[in-house]
Amino acid sequence: MRQDHIISAKQLSRSDIEEVLDRAADIAADPGAFADRHDDALLGLLFFEPSTRTKMSFTAAMKRLGGEVVDMGTVESSSVKKGESLADTVRVVEGYADALVLRHPSEGSAKMASDYVDVPLINAGDGAGQHPTQTLLDLYTIRENAGFDDLKIGIMGDLKYGRTVHSLAHALTEFDARQHFVSPESLELPRSVRYDLHEAGADVREHTSLEPVLSELDVLYVTRIQAERFPDESEYREVAGEYQIDAGTLADAKDDLTVMHPLPRVDEIDHEIDATEHAKYFQQAHNGVPVRMAILDMVLEGER
Amino acid sequence: MTDRKLRVSKIENGTVIDHITGGQALNVLAILGIDGTEGETVSVVMNVPSDQLGHKDIVKVEGRELSEEELDVLSLIAPAASINIVRDFDVVEKKHVNHPDRVVGVLQCPNHNCITTEDEPVESAFTVLDDGVRCEYCDTIIREDLPAHILAN
Numbered sequence: 001m002r003q004d005h006i007i008s009a010k011q012l013s014r015s016d017i018e019e020v021l022d023r024a025a026d027i028a029a030d031p032g033a034f035a036d037r038h039d040d041a042l043l044g045l046l047f048f049e050p051s052t053r054t055k056m057s058f059t060a061a062m063k064r065l066g067g068e069v070v071d072m073g074t075v076e077s078s079s080v081k082k083g084e085s086l087a088d089t090v091r092v093v094e095g096y097a098d099a100l101v102l103r104h105p106s107e108g109s110a111k112m113a114s115d116y117v118d119v120p121l122i123n124a125g126d127g128a129g130q131h132p133t134q135t136l137l138d139l140y141t142i143r144e145n146a147g148f149d150d151l152k153i154g155i156m157g158d159l160k161y162g163r164t165v166h167s168l169a170h171a172l173t174e175f176d177a178r179q180h181f182v183s184p185e186s187l188e189l190p191r192s193v194r195y196d197l198h199e200a201g202a203d204v205r206e207h208t209s210l211e212p213v214l215s216e217l218d219v220l221y222v223t224r225i226q227a228e229r230f231p232d233e234s235e236y237r238e239v240a241g242e243y244q245i246d247a248g249t250l251a252d253a254k255d256d257l258t259v260m261h262p263l264p265r266v267d268e269i270d271h272e273i274d275a276t277e278h279a280k281y282f283q284q285a286h287n288g289v290p291v292r293m294a295i296l297d298m299v300l301e302g303e304r
Numbered sequence: 305m306t307d308r309k310l311r312v313s314k315i316e317n318g319t320v321i322d323h324i325t326g327g328q329a330l331n332v333l334a335i336l337g338i339d340g341t342e343g344e345t346v347s348v349v350m351n352v353p354s355d356q357l358g359h360k361d362i363v364k365v366e367g368r369e370l371s372e373e374e375l376d377v378l379s380l381i382a383p384a385a386s387i388n389i390v391r392d393f394d395v396v397e398k399k400h401v402n403h404p405d406r407v408v409g410v411l412q413c414p415n416h417n418c419i420t421t422e423d424e425p426v427e428s429a430f431t432v433l434d435d436g437v438r439c440e441y442c443d444t445i446i447r448e449d450l451p452a453h454i455l456a457n
């Protein structure tokens with residue numbers, strides 16, 4: 001894989017994805033072998049909106065490769081507050097680090113920023129847009145648990161605003177997967193995503209209820225439905241309640257169904273599922289470290 | 305367009321855009337960034353009966369030869385447009401608009417959360433699809449009413 005920047009999962013072919021997942025698997029199998037790999041490298045963290053978890057995961061990944069991080073800190077404490085443009089900020093900060101990680105509230109911010117820097121830039125979320133490292137750790141978790149051959153995956157919840165969903169759905173078109181989308185009508189896939197899936201010739205079905213498809217699924221990817229998407233609290237409770245799962249819901253599922261969630265969850269997956277073999281969402285979160293190590297290793301390697 | 309009508313307001317040097325979709329002439333000028341402030345003579349004829357289009361508009365711009373790129377952008381709102389480049393009252397070149405692959409700096413992204421709508425050094429860029437355009441930064445697709453999204457000059 002020769003990628004200078006990691007902006008969108010859309011830029012990644014199947015072989016690119018498999019290269020990252022293979023590298024991540026090598027790292028997970030023998031982390032010690034990678035411990036000094038980038039001991040001279042600095043990673044710049046630019047988080048324009050709070051995402052403690054993603055930041056910790058990147059920090060852990062960089063440190064486990066022997067490197068260090070420099071952190072812009074919060075927006076309140078930086079020159080951004082004084083009105084500096086993003087384009088200027090990244091041009092200054094690229095001088096401090098060997099690679100940059102950017103999280104920003106505007107869609108397309110990472111793509112624009114990457115045009116202004118020579119060091120590799122990794123998109124850690126641009127508004128409702130892309131979050132490619134999340135997609136790669138999702139794919140890693142799917143491969144580990146269910147594999148990609150003849151995969152039947154259900155993706156449920158907020159499909160309209162959920163960026164992890166858009167990115168994952170797009171990446172899955174590179175594989176032999178049937179995707180079932182389950183959501184209330186008001187939160188179904190946006191047309192730009194439908195367009196892409198259609199163009200890619202993806203095997204896609206849409207449903208308003210999980211029940212008719214549950215028994216065929218190898219993976220169920222659950223996302224959170226947020227109260228602010230609804231005009232009032234009672235409507236939210238009524239609708240969201242239909243997309244929550246508990247042990248009873250999964251009675252009809254395959255024994256080896258893998259349940260995933262990008263976390264944090266609120267009440268869409270009942271805690272009683274945590275103790276079952278289905279629950280893989282914590283493993284999924286932990287996979288963020290080897291997958292991000294693999295990505296950092298690859299982009300920093302290209303810098304040498 | 306008949307010769308008789310062309311003669312009505314012949315221009316000496318410049319560009320005549322004919323067969324514009326009826327009612328789109330002002331949007332054509334907006335896309336081309338022509339607002340009259342440069343002092344050039346601009347004639348606009350709207351809703352002329354046309355065998356081909358039902359009704360068509362015609363725009364004549366004196367003293368300016370529009371570039372290939374400028375004209376291609378027209379295909380978004382006036383796909384049937386034909387262009388005559390005029391020098392010394394003679395049509396020296398006839399062109400048709402091509403369907404461009406992308407348009408840069410012409411349309412405003414309707415997504416208010418898109419980086420191209422913010423105070424950053426970035427021009428809007430849209431990929432042209434069969435039935436609309438798509439923002440290269442945030443993926444938003446515009447299918448209806450493209451003229452409403454033309455960037456104010």
Ligand SMILES: [Zn+2]
Nearest residue numbers: 413418439442
């Ligand atoms: Zn946009």
